[in-house]
Amino acid sequence: MLPFTVCPVGDTGLLASFEQRIAQSVGAAVAALNTRVAAAAIPGVVETVPAFASLLIFYDPLVTEYDAVAAAVQKLAQAPGSDTAAEEGRLVEIPVCYGGTFGPDLPFVAEHAGLTEKEVMELHAGREYRIYMLGFLPGFPYLGGLDERLFTPRLASPRTAIPAGSVGIGGEQTGIYPIASPGGWQLIGRTPLKLFDPSAGRLPYAAGDRIRFCPITQDEFDAIAQKEGTV
Structure with missing residues (x-):
């Protein structure tokens, strides 16, 4: 596992910080540590929050203390064993209808990349993406692994x-x-x-999982939307 440092966050949290950059190897290390912490069931730990290059661990100060949690986390990181499963995460397939009214910026992305719209679709759907973290909105997955040819600036407005x-x-x-x-x-x-459904109490994915986009037609979109109630 990659090296990291720990520091307190208030009186109920610990932050394990890896090298501060967005990279597959760093994301995999965060996912692996998160999996180990969850599996260890460290007394007093109540929640973990993975991010791009860090893992925030909350604990109950009436049950444990910072030094105990920090020592347990460091011990987990040094323990022998394979992190393969943790690094890979679950693979979640997301059907996507590309272009048209569903993807109004596809022509611009294609022009910016010097590709056809079909090539953009094939590149985007042709690989798996790591969920580095969830944020901004409930269940918004920040995905790493985008083909460099598809890097595109955000909208000016x-x-x-x-x-x-x-x-x-x-x-x-x-x-x-x-x-x-x-x-x-x-x-x-x-x-x-329907990715975010408060009544279901869960999301179809979590930080550390992988996503693959599966192209679908308009008819397939309509059929799934009818079933999901997202029409």
């Missing part, structure tokens, strides 16, 4: 309303808007899945 399920590109990353919101990423498609 963000939209005030983006439909739920929209898939976009912002700089070096791609992501999904799980609920309707403002936003400045370039929209290239949309998924008919």
